[in-house]
Amino acid sequence: MIRYPVFSFHGDSIFVLEAPEEVRGNLEVAAMHIPIILLDSEGQELTRVKIGRHTVELSESGGVPDPERLRLMLRDTLRKWGQTWDDNAPLADLISATLAYS
Numbered sequence: 349m350i351r352y353p354v355f356s357f358h359g360d361s362i363f364v365l366e367a368p369e370e371v372r373g374n375l376e377v378a379a380m381h382i383p384i385i386l387l388d389s390e391g392q393e394l395t396r397v398k399i400g401r402h403t404v405e406l407s408e409s410g411g412v413p414d415p416e417r418l419r420l421m422l423r424d425t426l427r428k429w430g431q432t433w434d435d436n437a438p439l440a441d442l443i444s445a446t447l448a449y450s
Contacts, residue, residue: 349408350368350388350392350394350406350408351388351389351390351392352365352366352367352368352388352389353365353366353367353388353389353443353447354371354386354387354388354389354394354406355386355387355388355389355418355421355422355446356375356384356385356386357384357385357386357387357421357425358382358383358384358385360425360428362422362425362446362450363450364446364447364450366447371404371405371406372403372404372405375396375404375406376404384396385421386406387414387417387418387421388413389418389443390413390415390418391413391414391415391416391417391418391419392408392409392411392413393408393409393411393414394406394407394408394409395407395408395409415439418439419437419438419439419442422439422442422443422445422446423435423437423442425446426442426445426446426449429449431445431449433445
């Protein structure tokens with residue numbers, strides 16, 4: 349089960365999908381070739397799946413969720429945005445800050 353919000357990382361950019369209905373409007377088939385990292389709010393890596401000619405859906409990768417990876421990626425992104433975060437900041441705080449900033 350995918351747990352929202354979902355975070356899409358590409359370079360120094362992050363895009364947040366807060367609900368399932370946002371996936372279809374914000375992920376495009378034409379952009380499937382762009383490498384991104386998609387993680388749900390528990391650190392489960394997700395993959396993009398092309399459905400038909402114009403629809404992209406998300407699917408779990410089948411791997412083990414890695415909340416520490418998500419925590420580090422969010423912390424580092426927030427720092428790049430000029431925010432100060434402790435190395436051990438809790439994941440829940442980083443998710444809240446990212447949602448407030450984006």
